[in-house]
Amino acid sequence: MSKTAFVKIVALAVLYITTNAVANVTMPPGSAPTSKPLVLGDKHEALVWAMNAVALEHCAQGRWQEAESAYLKALETSRTLLGEKHTTTTSLMGNLAWLYYGRGRWDEAESLLAKVVTLRHEMGPEDDPNTLPYMAFLGMLYTEQARYDKAEPLLTKVLQSRRQVLGEENQATLCSMNDLAILYTARRRYTEAEELLAKAMKTGGRLLGEEHPITLASLNGLAVLHRDEGHYDEAEQLSTKALGSRRSKLGEEHPDTLQSMNDLGVLYARQNRFADAEPLLSKALQGRRTKVGDEHPDTLESMHELGLLRRKQTQYDQAEPLLVQALEGRNKKLGVEHPDTLGSLRCIVELYEAWGNTEKAEQWRTRLSSIDTRSK
Numbered sequence: 001m002s003k004t005a006f007v008k009i010v011a012l013a014v015l016y017i018t019t020n021a022v023a024n025v026t027m028p029p030g031s032a033p034t035s036k037p038l039v040l041g042d043k044h045e046a047l048v049w050a051m052n053a054v055a056l057e058h059c060a061q062g063r064w065q066e067a068e069s070a071y072l073k074a075l076e077t078s079r080t081l082l083g084e085k086h087t088t089t090t091s092l093m094g095n096l097a098w099l100y101y102g103r104g105r106w107d108e109a110e111s112l113l114a115k116v117v118t119l120r121h122e123m124g125p126e127d128d129p130n131t132l133p134y135m136a137f138l139g140m141l142y143t144e145q146a147r148y149d150k151a152e153p154l155l156t157k158v159l160q161s162r163r164q165v166l167g168e169e170n171q172a173t174l175c176s177m178n179d180l181a182i183l184y185t186a187r188r189r190y191t192e193a194e195e196l197l198a199k200a201m202k203t204g205g206r207l208l209g210e211e212h213p214i215t216l217a218s219l220n221g222l223a224v225l226h227r228d229e230g231h232y233d234e235a236e237q238l239s240t241k242a243l244g245s246r247r248s249k250l251g252e253e254h255p256d257t258l259q260s261m262n263d264l265g266v267l268y269a270r271q272n273r274f275a276d277a278e279p280l281l282s283k284a285l286q287g288r289r290t291k292v293g294d295e296h297p298d299t300l301e302s303m304h305e306l307g308l309l310r311r312k313q314t315q316y317d318q319a320e321p322l323l324v325q326a327l328e329g330r331n332k333k334l335g336v337e338h339p340d341t342l343g344s345l346r347c348i349v350e351l352y353e354a355w356g357n358t359e360k361a362e363q364w365r366t367r368l369s370s371i372d373t374r375s376k
Contacts, residue, residue, distance in 0.1 A: 044081040045088055048074055052092060064103060071096040085123050087130070090116045094134055104296035104333060106141060113138040127161040132172075136179055143183050144297070146339050155180045169207055171214060174200045178217050185225050197221045211245045213256070219245075220260060227267050239264045255298070258287045262302050269309045281306045297340075300329040304344055311347070316355040323348050336371055345371070 055070035075096060078089040093116045100109035117138055120131040139154035159176035166173050177200040184193035201218035208215055223238035243260035250257050265280030285302035292298060307322030327344035334341050345368045352361035 048078045048081065048088055048092070051077060052095065055095070059099065064099070067099055068096070071099060085119055087123075090119050090123075090134075094137075097137070101137075101141070102292075104292060104298075106145065106297075106333070110138065110141050110145070113141065126157070127165070129165065132158050132161055136176060140179055140182070143179075143186060145334065146186070148183060148187055151183055152180075155183055169203055171208070174204050174207075174214050174218070178214070178221060181218075181221055181225075185221065185228065188228075190225055190229055193225055194222065197225065211249055216242055216245055216256070220263065223267075224263060227263070227270070232267065232271055235267055236264075239267055252283075253287050253291070255288075255291060258284045258291070258302075259298070261287075262305060265309075266305050269305065269312065272312065274309065274313055277309055281309055294325070295329050295333060297330070297333055300326045300333065301340075303329070304340075304347070307351075308347060311351050311354065314354070316351060319351055323351055342368070342371065 051070065051074035055067050055074060058064075058067035058070055071092065075089065075092045078086065078092050082088055093112045097109040097112035097116070100106070100112070113134060116134045117131065120128065120134060124131065135154050136158045139151045139158065142148070142151035142154070155176065159173070159180055162170065162173040162176050177196045181193040181196040181200070184190070184196070197218050201215055201222065204212060204215035204218055219238055220242040223235050223242060226232075226235035226238065239260065243257070243264055246254065246257040246260050261280045262284040265277045265284060268274075268277035268280065281302060285299065285306050288296065288299040288302050294303075303322050304326035307319045307326060310316070310319035310322060323344065327341065327348060330338065330341040330344050345364065349361055349364045349368060352358070352364060
């Protein structure tokens with residue numbers, strides 16, 4: 001199961017409720033700054049934040065290359081004027097990591113985030129509230145990379161710290177509950193995941209409202225969990241509600257809405273409700289291609305799911321290019337041993353078997369077996 005967009009929603013919620021010292025990490029790619037940073041200090045720090053504002057403006061306009069160049073220049077200046085172990089420098093690293101993450105450049109994002117966490121631990125205590133958002137972000141990246149043994153201690157630590165310092169009824173704590181539930185769902189620890197998601201959804205609905213992004217993240221997470229457990233009636237009810245709320249609040253083309261379209265389409269496809277699944281999966285793929293390009297993990301997820309639908313419909317000539325392109329993209333972005341990559345390989349073997357092309361099926365089966373052997 002691809003968790004990309006759901007994790008992204010939770011990341012956004014986590015980063016929007018950080019403290020002032022990391023205020024600039026709250027700006028995801030494509031968002032305009034809502035206020036000036038509160039850490040202006042001396043003239044050097046003011047200069048760096050002015051440079052950061054230029055990068056944010058490029059992000060708001062979708063000018064990603066210019067944004068990256070501006071962030072790199074600001075980061076270089078901050079290192080020179082303020083030093084590596086400085087809150088402003090590490091905040092800029094976090095901003096650049098967020099940009100890389102939003103563009104699907106996960107390895108680069110991970111490298112920066114790991115450095116940020118290390119530096120901030122050297123600068124202060126591990127449970128410093130200003131460090132926790134970076135730990136959560138890094139933990140979620142590890143989850144998406146299926147590096148669960150590295151993700152779980154980070155996400156568990158963040159949740160424990162937030163519960164202790166902020167209490168159960170706090171937005172940051174609710175986000176951490178969602179984060180850890182995603183990990184549990186990926187590891188098929190459904191009971192633990194459901195307990196966290198149900199509690200976060202109930203508390204979020206009461207504190208923030210039924211249509212708040214954090215509440216909807218919990219709702220969508222429960223829908224995916226029930227779908228993976230095969231509880232299709234419960235999953236449909238939750239998934240339909242999530243999609244309706246996101247359409248109403250965010251619009252048809254918002255990444256969160258596109259994720260809900262994809263999730264509901266997958267649910268329908270698993271039930272062989274082809275007429276219901278087709279428009280949702282097609283629109284999700286089209287929207288993601290437009291928003292983030294063909295090679296982003298979100299796009300590859302929709303490409304794979306639409307390919308599976310075509311195979312189920314015995315439209316093998318249409319399924320083949322979708323499944324092969326999804327595999328090639330996942331191999332490049334996620335690595336050959338990632339569960340999603342291996343899932344793509346298995347689906348291609350099944351495609352050729354169903355199509356009656358035993359020669360190609362055997363070729364792809366041999367490729368799959370070599371990876372399975374190497375990973376053991």
